[in-house]
Amino acid sequence: MAMNKIKKGDTVKVITGKDKGKEGKVIAVKDGKVIVEGINTVTKHTKPSQTNPKGGIVSQEAAFDVSNVMYVYKGKATRVGFKVVDGKKVRYAKTTGEVID
Numbered sequence: 001m002a003m004n005k006i007k008k009g010d011t012v013k014v015i016t017g018k019d020k021g022k023e024g025k026v027i028a029v030k031d032g033k034v035i036v037e038g039i040n041t042v043t044k045h046t047k048p049s050q051t052n053p054k055g056g057i058v059s060q061e062a063a064f065d066v067s068n069v070m071y072v073y074k075g076k077a078t079r080v081g082f083k084v085v086d087g088k089k090v091r092y093a094k095t096t097g098e099v100i101d
Helices: none
Strands: 011-014 023-030 033-036 041-046 056-061 069-073 076-078 080-085 088-093
Touching: 011 033
Parallel strands: none
Antiparallel strands: 011 023, 011 069, 023 033, 041 056, 069 076, 080 088
16 A cells, blocks of 8 residues: 555644544544544444443544545645655655655
């Protein structure tokens, strides 16, 4: 699979869906899906367990496709590209051309 343009810890903006326009921090990225802090929350019914002895209804973030988010650089949503700098492959913001990491 191709290298992901979005990584854990990035700030992203949702560009489509029920949470369109919201921004949040990426908690996890796996198999083309992202989980973003405070976005796409679902209620889940849980059975009692050792970690949650009472069980009940829990609210948590659900994964959604990475294509539904854009990287936020200096307060603006931007596309992400790759280029080689000093023999290293790095991400850069397409709007400004500046290296992200």
